[in-house]
Amino acid sequence: MPVLKNKLLSLLLLASAGLGLSESAAALDLSAYQGKVVYLDFWASWCKPCRQSFPWLAEMQQRYGKDGFVVVAVNVDKEKALADRFLTEMPHPFTVEFDPDGTLATRFGVEAMPSSVLIDKQGHTITTHAGFFEKNVDKYEQRIRAALSL
Template sequence: MMLQVFLSISLLAGAAGLQAKELNEPAPDFTLKSRSGENLRLEDFRGQVVMLNFWASWCGPCRQEMPLMDDIYEQYKDLGFTVLAVNVDENREEAHRFLDKVPVNYPILYDPESQVSEQYNVQAMPTTVMIDRNGNARFLHYGYKPGYEDDYEKQIRQLVRE
């Protein structure tokens, strides 16, 4: 509940041009179906740094960001880092068409009814939450502009070292 309140407050600040916000709240656990067909649970990634990214196929900044996130994933995955990309399209086929054009190597999860998006109070696309090894949401990003990936990498390096 506290994370939802904080995310709501942060969204208002984000609308005023705030790029990222530091926080330290437990990340709500969830289980979603992955593109590979298996169910993935956030709790199963405890011990890793997780970049939780909410995206949609119709989102221009998401389309720009996803290949960059794949580069980051490839660079840091051997250090206990992963990306979980949660697609919010109601029609999974739209996500598949996009991923056929822009393939990525990290797990894609589907939230067609926006249940997890609601848990995280996602109100902007993309929304990215950096989660530490202990399962705490530590950094929150709304939207994407070129250069945000530099901030992502700084945060990942910080969290991987902790």
């Protein structure tokens, strides 16, 4: 059962119209990534598995960025300072957005941290998963490679 339930199109329409989104969330326009494979990752500073996932996300961005892969990490902390502190400790060669009101997380039906959605080049959701498990990184990477047709 997917954790992230809503359609990407709904998010794009709301983001582009700026309806009901916080200022930072309204700035997220996934249509800017058309033609790329996007790994949308929801995270929080207090989340221990997020600390494990960030180095892996950085590695995936560096490894596959040249092939059209983009990581967009969406922080859901209510206090940006908490996220900023986390980010000073964790290298992140990818885009970070802030969703303190949880608007995007709600629209995607996020129920756990981290939660991720892999989006294909046409903007369709390929897969979703909740949590980050070291034992599954090969599976996560295989999905990325398949989406990139590598």
